[in-house]
Amino acid sequence: MRKQFKDTTLELAGKDDKVVVILGDISHFLFNDFQQKYPTRFYNMGICENALISITAGLSAQGFHPFVHTITPFLTERSLEQIKLDMGYNRFGGNIVTTGASFDYAWDGATHHCYTDLAILRLIPGMEVTQPGNKQELDTLIRSQYKNGKPTYFRLYDHGHTVAMPIEFGKGVALKDTGAAVTVMTAGPILTNVLEACADLPVNLVYFHTLKPIDKELIARYRHTKIIVVHDAFGLHEAINEVPDLRTVYHGLPDQFCVWYGTVHDIRKNIGLDPAGIRAAIQKRIND
């Protein structure tokens, strides 16, 4: 998905001289061709995430459409106040693009895990928050939103899903609507595991790539069903519950640090977010 990010911004930079890329010393080899083609609009600015966000705001203030990119927890959790004030409160837009979502850096341990980013960023007034599930979604959402004048978050993943579907910013997708009494709601690449988990189960399945604004109209259509939200981060469950009078349960992260290494798949399995764990949770919801 990172390569798609580079490919999309490279193409946009050719059409739009307001596109500027700022890296926090990550993905710089990937952006070699961007740097060679647009050297004055490429900055590997160093490992200084607070400054990166404020500088992004300053570029935006003077008419540019900056993309700022580095590892998820360092750019979002560490720099939350810069995003809140310099971009949000001051209404200077810009594109925050992170890599290392949830447990993509499983082997690096809990310092490199990040699962609060979506939840905290969607609380900032005026912010748009996306969790593209694969390359096509990322490409479509960036092209649609990169010059919207608002702080906009794109969360990259290493293991995207392969489901083709219509993609429109702010719109969820009903992937399966059988009139079932239980609805599974999910977002991002974990869709791969969710699909495997519930392939033969009597459930509806609703998918989101945009968490803010959340598609309330689509959610409300399933108000009469029992809802289970399956997500490998915080933020989706809270967003869905902006719609009143829902009956939701959350199947996702435990209230503990995931202090193991290995791969994202190892950690997902350990916390019940592998297909078997998700299937068990959905079956329990069916039988509630």
Added chain:
Amino acid sequence: MTPACREIRKNILNASRTSGHGHIPTSFSIIEMIAAVYDTMKHDPKNPQWDERDIFILSKGHGALGFYAVLAQHGYFPVAELNTFGAFQSRLGCHPDRFKVPGAELSTGSLGHGIAVAVGMALAFRLQNSSRRVYTLIGDGESNEGSVWEAVMVASHLKLTNLSIMLDHNKSQVRSLPIPNPAERFASFGCDTIEVPGHDLEALKAALAKPAANVRAVIADTTKGYGCPTLSNNVFEWHRKSPKPEELEKLMGELNAA
């Protein structure tokens, strides 16, 4: 002290007395610095959004009353409006809001933000091949923030000669984490650094006008509460205090004598 800077300080005292708010000592330490910027930079009080204007960012947003008083002196809004400082529906909050204050380019308050946004704006002007310049004023207390030094490192690495960083070295941080030799510190980060008596308007203007080989750091040696010994000798008592009528009279007298 120039007559204009004395007048600005009197307006601050009156506004603080009327409103009940105000960081007076810190506002008094930055008057000449901000006045020097507004005497130097391209700006138009009748058209605060003029496309060709230079940018000033008060990174130490708690100096807002001093900032507003200079803006009012230049005609951005009536001096009488200073008396609404901090009131519920006032445009003039205790930290500046760029959507409310004519002439304010950034809403600041949390320390260590404005200087880095200023770096982004200076980079933007370079990319636009524009001659517009950026000025930002930071405090010595603010310089405890790591983000200040992140911003300085990036600015000097990019050689942003269109950016001037002004340090209000009023020594407020003797109480906690002082920077013993700020000129040396900024120079070691790559800045083209000048030390200036912080209440000498002409020296400040000369420092800002001088061509720089890299991002310019103006280290202004200032005094909290400058012009009023009652304030400068009791900065902790007066850190965030509004004068009573008899205190106002005394402070005005001290200003007249300064």
